[in-house]
Every structure is written in C-alpha cells, then in structure tokens.
Amino acid sequence: MARITLDNLAHSYSPALKGDADWALKPMSLTWRDGGAYALLGSSGCGKTTLLNIISGLLHPSRGRVLFGDRDVTDLPTADRNIAQVFQFPVVYDTMTVRQNLAFPLKNRGLPAAQIAARVDAVARMIGMTDTLDRRARGLTADAKQKISLGRGMVRQDVNAILFDEPLTVIDPQMKWELRTQLKALHREFGHTMIYVTHDQTEALTFADEVVVMSEGRVVQAGTPQSLFDSPAHTFVGYFIGSPGMNLLDARVEGATAYVAGTTIPLGAPYAPPKGRVQIGIRPNAVRPAPEGLPFRLIRAEDVGHHRILRGEVAGAPFNLVVPEDQPIPAGFDRVALDPARIGVFVDDWRIEPLERAA
Amino acid sequence: MDKPVNNRAWLLVLPVLVLVAFSAVIPLMTVVNYSVQDTFGNNQFFWNGLGWFQEVLESDRIHAALGRQLLFSAIILAIEIPLGIFIALNMPKRGFWASLVLVLMALPLLIPWNVVGTIWQVFGRVDIGLLGHTLAAMGIDYNYVNDPLDAWATIIVMDVWHWTSLVALLCYAGLQSIPDAYYQAARIDQASRWGVFRYIELPKMAGVLLIAVLLRFMDSFMIYTEPFVVTGGGPGNATTFLSIDLVKMAIGQFDLGPAAAFSLIYFLVILLISWVFYTVMTAQRETP
Numbered sequence: 001m002a003r004i005t006l007d008n009l010a011h012s013y014s015p016a017l018k019g020d021a022d023w024a025l026k027p028m029s030l031t032w033r034d035g036g037a038y039a040l041l042g043s044s045g046c047g048k049t050t051l052l053n054i055i056s057g058l059l060h061p062s063r064g065r066v067l068f069g070d071r072d073v074t075d076l077p078t079a080d081r082n083i084a085q086v087f088q089f090p091v092v093y094d095t096m097t098v099r100q101n102l103a104f105p106l107k108n109r110g111l112p113a114a115q116i117a118a119r120v121d122a123v124a125r126m127i128g129m130t131d132t133l134d135r136r137a138r139g140l141t142a143d144a145k146q147k148i149s150l151g152r153g154m155v156r157q158d159v160n161a162i163l164f165d166e167p168l169t170v171i172d173p174q175m176k177w178e179l180r181t182q183l184k185a186l187h188r189e190f191g192h193t194m195i196y197v198t199h200d201q202t203e204a205l206t207f208a209d210e211v212v213v214m215s216e217g218r219v220v221q222a223g224t225p226q227s228l229f230d231s232p233a234h235t236f237v238g239y240f241i242g243s244p245g246m247n248l249l250d251a252r253v254e255g256a257t258a259y260v261a262g263t264t265i266p267l268g269a270p271y272a273p274p275k276g277r278v279q280i281g282i283r284p285n286a287v288r289p290a291p292e293g294l295p296f297r298l299i300r301a302e303d304v305g306h307h308r309i310l311r312g313e314v315a316g317a318p319f320n321l322v323v324p325e326d327q328p329i330p331a332g333f334d335r336v337a338l339d340p341a342r343i344g345v346f347v348d349d350w351r352i353e354p355l356e357r358a359a
Numbered sequence: 360m361d362k363p364v365n366n367r368a369w370l371l372v373l374p375v376l377v378l379v380a381f382s383a384v385i386p387l388m389t390v391v392n393y394s395v396q397d398t399f400g401n402n403q404f405f406w407n408g409l410g411w412f413q414e415v416l417e418s419d420r421i422h423a424a425l426g427r428q429l430l431f432s433a434i435i436l437a438i439e440i441p442l443g444i445f446i447a448l449n450m451p452k453r454g455f456w457a458s459l460v461l462v463l464m465a466l467p468l469l470i471p472w473n474v475v476g477t478i479w480q481v482f483g484r485v486d487i488g489l490l491g492h493t494l495a496a497m498g499i500d501y502n503y504v505n506d507p508l509d510a511w512a513t514i515i516v517m518d519v520w521h522w523t524s525l526v527a528l529l530c531y532a533g534l535q536s537i538p539d540a541y542y543q544a545a546r547i548d549q550a551s552r553w554g555v556f557r558y559i560e561l562p563k564m565a566g567v568l569l570i571a572v573l574l575r576f577m578d579s580f581m582i583y584t585e586p587f588v589v590t591g592g593g594p595g596n597a598t599t600f601l602s603i604d605l606v607k608m609a610i611g612q613f614d615l616g617p618a619a620a621f622s623l624i625y626f627l628v629i630l631l632i633s634w635v636f637y638t639v640m641t642a643q644r645e646t647p
Contacts, residue, residue, distance in 0.1 A: 058543050078546040091544040093558040104558075108549040138562075152548065 002069035002160045004032040004055065004193060009064035011050055024050045026218045027063065032210075034069075035191040037184075039208035041198060043240070047217040048197045052163050055195065057081045068160050084153040085163040089170060090145030094138040098129055101137050102151050109156075119155050126182060127151045142170045150179065154186060161193040168203065180207060201241050213237045229283070230342075235349045238281045244309060244320045246344075247287070251280045253345055256354075261315035263294050268340040269354030276348040282338050284309070284322040289330050290337035297334065393619035411620035421621065423596065424604040425628075428580060431515075431600060435579040438519050440572060443526025448560070450531055461531075464524040472521075476588025479517040483589070503590060507597035510590045514598055517585055522578070526571045533564035569640045573633055580629055601625055 011025040025047045032038055040048040053059040055066060057078035065074045073081050084105075093101050102123055106116045124130045127147040132140070137148060146167065153162050164183075168176045184207060187194055198204050204211050205225040212222040213236070220234040232238040232246065239245030252259040256270040258280050265280070289296075289310075296319060298312040303325075310321040310329070314336070321336065323329060345352050397407040415421055450464075451457040467475070483503050485491040494501040503513040537559065545555045561568075583602040586592065592599035592607070599607070605625065609618035 053543075056543075056547065058546070078543070079549045083547065085543070085547050087540040087544060089538065089540060091538075091540050094562045095558060104550070105548040108551070108554065149544075152544075 002071075002193070003034045003067075004161060004195075005065075005067040006030045006051075006055075007065040007067060009051075009054065009061050009066065011047075011054060011059065011061045011063070023217050025054070025061075026216075028219045029064075030212065030219065030222065032193060032195070035193055037187050037194045037196070037207060037209050039196045039198060039204035039211045040214060041201060041204040041211050041240070042214035043199055046214045048214050049165055050217075051214070052085075052165055052195065052197050055161070056083050056085050056163050082156075082159055083161050083163060084156060084159045086146075086149050086153040086165065086167040088166040090142060090149050092137040092140075092145045092148050095136070097134050097136055098124070098140075098148055099133040101148050102133075102155050105152055105156055119157070123151045123155045126154065126186065143172060143175055146170055147179070150183075154190075154192075157190070159192060161195060164194065164196040164198075166198050167196075168198075168200075176203075183207065201243070205241070213240065215240075231344065231351065232281070233351050235279065235281065235346050238344070238346075242283060244284055244311075244322075246281045246283055247314075247317075247319045248279045248281045248346070249314060249317055249319070251278055251345075253278050253280070258343070258345070260294060265294065265338055265343070266340050267343055267345065267354070271345055271352065271354050274345070274347045274352060279346045279349075281344045281346055282342055284320040286339040286342035287319075287321045287336050288323070289321070289333040290335050293335040293337040295334060296336045301329070390619045390622050393615045394623055395616075397616050407616060411616045412624065415617055415620045415624055420596075421601075421604065424599055424601050427597075427599065428601045431511075431582070432576055432579045434515055435518055435522075436572065436575055438515070439523045439526050439575055440568070442519065443523050443571065444530050444564070444568075446523065446527040447530035447534055447564075448556070450527070452535070461528070464527055467521050467524050468528075470521075472584040473588050475517065475521050476585040479513060479520075479585070480589045483513050505594055507594055510594060510598050514586050514589060517589065518579065518582070521585070522575060526575060529567040529571045530564050533567040534560060537563045565640070569637070572636055572640065576636060577629060577633060580632070 006029055008027055008029055009025065010023055010027040012022050013024050014022050040051060042048045050059065054061045057073070057076060057080075061074065065072055067073065068081065093104060096104065099120055102120045103116050106119060111119075120133075121130075124133055127150060129144070129147060129151070132144070137145065140148075150167060153164070168179060171179060180203060183194070183196075186192075194207075196204070196207050198207075205228075209224065210222060211225055211228055213220050213228065213234075215234070215236040221228060221232065221237045223233075228237055228241050232241065235246070235248055238248065249260050251265075253267070253271050253274055256267045258265045258267055260280070267280075294314055296312050296314050298310055300311050302309045302311065305325075307325055308323045308329070310323060311318070312321075313319050319336075345354075394411055395407055395409070396404040397410070398404045446464075450460050470478075482488045483491045483501075485495050485502055491501060491503075500506075501509050503509040541559050541563075542555065545559060550558065581602055582600055583606070586598050586600060587603055587606075590598045592603045602625075605618060605621055608614050608621060
C-alpha cells in the first residue's frame with residue numbers, strides 16, 4: 001500500500017505535439033493518500049482511462065513521473081508495480097474454474113497453496129460465489145464474470161492500489177448497488193488505496209472520499225462530493241454533477257449585484273470587476289418560485305418521487321428548479337428567486353471567489 | 360416464442376433441394392449405382408450386390424494406400440498446426456508490416472495446385488532444381504525420384520509450404536479478436552508468456568483451430584494433384600495415396616465397380632474421421 005503521486009504528468013498518443021488539443025492528458029499534479037478511495041469522474045474520452053492506464057503501467061506517460069510512496073515507478077512494467085486492475089468488460093480465463101481464476105494472480109506469485117486456498121475462500125465469500133467455485137468460468141453470466149474479475153482484483157492483499165475502470169458497466173442495476181456497497185465495505189475493511197473510474201456521478205459520489213473531475217484531458221476539480229456540489233470550480237463540474245446540473249446564465253457582475261437580461265440579482269458578496277465571459281451559476285434546489293425576480297418560462301414539470309423538477313428557461317437559456325414534493329407550485333408563476341448565498345460567479349468557465357463574504 | 364407452423368414454407372426450400380440434387384445427390388447416386396453392378400462390356404451391367412465393397416475392404420493394395428494416407432495426414436497436421444500457431448503468434452498485429460506479412464502469407468494459397476506441384480517438381484530436381492542441386496552439391500544424397508524417403512520429405516515440405524499459411528491466417532484472425540484488456544489483465548496477474556498462451560490465446564483460438572484442423576485433415580486426406588505432379592505416386596507405390604490409387608483404378612484400369620465402391624468407402628472414412636475430430640475438439644468446450 002502506498003501514497004500515489006502524479007508529478008507533472010501528461011500524455012499524448014500522437015508523437016508529434018502540435019497543439020493543446022493533442023494532449024490526451026494535459027499536464028497535472030495530484031497526490032492521493034494511502035488508503036483513500038478516489039473516483040475519476042468525467043464523460044467518455046476525457047482521459048480518465050488514459051490516466052488509469054498510466055498509473056497501472058499499461059501506458060508510459062509522455063511526460064512527468066508516477067510515484068508510489070517515494071519510489072518512482074514511471075519506468076516500471078505493470079507486473080512490478082504490484083497493483084490490481086478491474087476492467088470495464090469482464091476478463092476471465094475461460095477454461096479455468098472460478099476457483100482457478102481467483103487463485104491465478106497468487107499462484108503466479110508463488111504463494112504457498114494453503115495461503116492461496118484461504119484467500120480464495122475469503123474472496124469467494126465477499127463476491128458471493130462460494131457455491132460456484134468449481135464451475136468453469138465459460139458460460140457464466142456477464143454479472144458473474146465481472147464478479148470474478150473484481151475478485152481477482154481483490155485477492156492479493158499486498159497491492160499498492162486497486163484500480164477500477166468502470167467495472168459496473170455490464171452489471172444489472174440491482175447488482176450494481178450491491179457490489180458498490182461491497183466495494184465500499186472492502187475498502188473500510190482492508191484500507192487499500194482504490195481508484196475508481198466512472199462516468200456515472202452517483203457511482204463516483206457514493207464510492208469516493210474524494211472525486212477528481214476530468215474534462216477534455218484536464219483535471220478541473222478534485223474534492224469531496226459535498227464541495228463539488230456546493231462550490232464547483234468549473235462550469236463543467238457544475239452541470240456534470242447534480243441531476244439536473246447547475247443552472248448557468250450569462251450575466252454582468254458589478255460589485256455585489258448581477259444583471260441577467262435586465263433583471264437585478266443580489267449576490268451574497270461583492271466581486272472584483274471580472275474580465276471575460278461572465279456567468280452566474282446556481283443549483284436548481286436553491287431557486288424557488290416567487291412573486292418577483294427573474295422572468296421564468298415553465299416548459300414542463302417532472303415528478304421524480306421525492307421531489308419535482310420544473311424545466312423551463314430564463315432569457316432563452318435552459319433553467320431548472322427542484323421543488324420539494326410537499327411544497328405547492330403557484331399556478332402560472334413566471335418569476336423565480338435565487339438564494340444569494342448559493343450563487344457562484346464564473347469567468348471563462350472558472351469560478352472566481354468574492355472579495356469578502358458578506359456577514 | 361410460438362411461431363405459426365406453415366408447411367408451404369417447404370416450397371421455399373425447393374430450389375436449393377433441386378440444386379443440391381443435381382450438384383451432389385445425383386452424381387453420388389450414379390457412383391452408388393456403379394458400385395453394386397458389374398459389366399463384361401457392351402454397356403451390359405448386372406447386379407453384383409456388395410461384392411465390390413468386400414473386395415475393396417479386403418484389398419491389401421488399398422490397405423497400404425490407406426496406411427500411407429493416414430500417416431501423411433498425421434504428419435501434415437503435426438507440423439502445420441503448431442507451426443501455424445507459432446507463426447500467427449509472431450505476426451505483427453497492426454501497421455504496414457502486418458499488411459505486408461498478410462499478403463506474403465496469402466500468396467501460397469493463391470497458387471493453383473498443379474502449379475505448386477510443378478514448382479516443387481522442378482525445385483527438387485537434382486540436375487536443374489535449386490533445392491535438389493544444392494543438396495547434391497552439399498554432398499547429401501537426395502533424389503525424390505528414386506528414394507521413397509526423399510519423395511515423402513519433398514511432398515511433406517511442399518504441403519507445409521503450401522498450406523501452413525491457411526492455419527496461420529485462421530489463428531491470426533482468432534488472435535486479433537482478443538481484446539487488449541485480456542493481455543493487460545494477464546500482465547497485472549503476472550502471468551507468464553506460457554500462461555498467456557495457455558489460458559488466453561489458445562482458448563480464444565479454439566474455434567478457428569477446429570476449422571483449421573478439419574480443413575487441413577480433409578484436404579490432406581484427399582490430396583491428389585501435388586504428389587501426382589511431383590512423384591506420380593512413386594517411387595513404386597511409396598507416395599500412392601488413396602486418391603491417386605483411386606484414379607489409377609477408375610481411369611487407368613477402368614474398374615468402375617471397385618472404384619465406385621472405393622469412392623464411397625473413402626467418402627465415409629473422411630466423414631467419420633472429421634466427425635471424430637469435431638466431437639473431440641468441441642467436447643471440452645461443452646462441459647460446464
């Protein structure tokens with residue numbers, strides 16, 4: 001087990017770098033503490049799998065270093081890094097039984113038979129496959145195969161980290177929840193450093209202590225699920241996290257006031273005069289229907305159980321409200337009020353801090 | 360799911376049945392017809408029952424040809440299958456070299472069989488052939504015309520040259536279908552090179568390998584053109600395989616009855632051995 005440090009890491013798949021767009025992974029530095037549960041979150045093609053493969057040594061980075069603890073492992077091959085990885089699609093050794101599959105990584109490392117048997121039994125219990133241990137892996141369902149892959153990832157106790165590359169893509173929703181809970185429990189029990197790649201925010205937010213949000217090869221924010229939700233550092237984080245995502249409106253900001261399409265909106269604190277494209281962002285649950293405020297046109301209401309989503313637009317831009325189920329919606333309302341304390345100001349997509357928080 | 364039963368659907372199969380009847384069933388039946396009749400000429404045939412079959416089954420000459428044939432197919436498979444797998448494993452996976460190697464590998468497969476025979480017939484000649492002459496110059500007493508062992512060696516090397524590509528290309532296709540994640544997982548599991556082959560590559564190749572074995576068995580068991588061109592079945596009967604013997608019998612001696620019985624037995628033997636191969640090779644996959 002070890003702390004993982006990414007030092008000025010960058011990667012490009014094309015050898016000749018022409019511009020910024022050629023980086024699959026833009027230069028970044030990150031430190032992950034030993035025993036943490038981390039999620040790499042981002043849409044397809046944002047570089048999260050590239051980053052994972054660099055950590056596991058399947059890819060050699062174009063620049064920068066990867067450190068496990070204090071040891072530079074950038075040039076070490078995968079096998080010497082002592083990590084485990086679970087892939088998006090189940091990788092099982094078809095001709096082996098489930099037991100042999102689970103024992104394979106241990107056998108290759110020459111562990112004594114008794115120890116292997118004990119570990120295999122323990123892992124089989126975790127993934128709930130004790131009954132099928134002696135079945136051939138071929139012919140099992142995708143669920144079961146992926147559970148074997150997960151089991152093979154966790155069978156070694158001394159790994160530096162366990163990497164998961166969207167491991168629950170092929171699993172049924174019900175089983176997904178169960179396996180995720182199990183992973184979480186395993187993390188608490190054994191304290192392995194776990195890095196979990198996903199494009200599913202629910203998975204990331206429920207699994208990880210810290211979520212690293214990536215977009216277009218760049219780490220846009222790393223933080224706890226709460227901080228990502230409350231104060232996204234980038235508009236991408238704002239609309240990627242949360243369902244529906246953050247409302248973003250083009251605005252003019254002067255001091256502690258924003259102007260959107262001619263309407264005055266008080267901000268919680270004064271801002272320095274911004275330069276560039278200015279937007280204000282607010283979570284849909286910090287907005288409520290009001291007699292006066294921002295003109296809003298309701299398009300449709302969706303009842304999603306414990307709350308309702310009101311979808312509409314403000315000044316031509318999509319704008320959503322989340323209203324608790326028990327709160328009545330005034331008929332024909334056409335104005336909304338924004339909670340000043342929860343408005344964020346973004347300049348060229350990056351969040352800026354106010355000069356001082358008003359008391 | 361319940362589907363409605365409609366017997367008129369059989370009409371749609373009719374064209375295929377007619378086609379197969381004319382291309383396979385009727386020719387086969389004429390052979391069956393010959394196999395149970397005898398003639399003293401003048402196009403006068405009479406019933407001979409299973410006489411010819413008995414004669415063929417008891418014939419020492421055909422037993423010997425069958426023995427040679429089985430040995431030949433066994434040697435061919437024992438060389439071409441492992442060699443084909445080995446070549447496929449070492450072929451470049453992508454890029455310019457992959458295309459080039461694919462073209463080179465496909466070349467022998469595109470040469471007409473009698474041309475392959477002619478190439479090796481000339482190639483192996485001691486007087487003008489590059490191979491034969493070189494071997495002679497090195498002091499090796501090689502002569503496929505006189506020496507049965509040299510004749511066998513020549514024909515086997517020729518067949519390996521001609522057909523190993525097929526096995527290699529099939530295996531290559533099987534290997535290409537393995538997702539990268541399998542190799543990555545194997546590296547993470549610290550599998551040895553042998554482990555990767557045994558537990559990833561071989562199982563994934565099993566399907567195409569079955570096809571390769573069946574094709575190579577059937578083709579080698581029916582081989583005619585190349586040995587006919589190179590050795591004509593000689594020296595003596597050393598390289599007289601079943602089909603060469605059959606042609607000698609049917610066209611050389613014009614023994615239509617025995618030749619027809621021989622053909623049918625030949626056909627059944629190929630069917631039987633192919634079935635055994637198929638059953639054995641798929642049995643392992645079926646077991647849970």
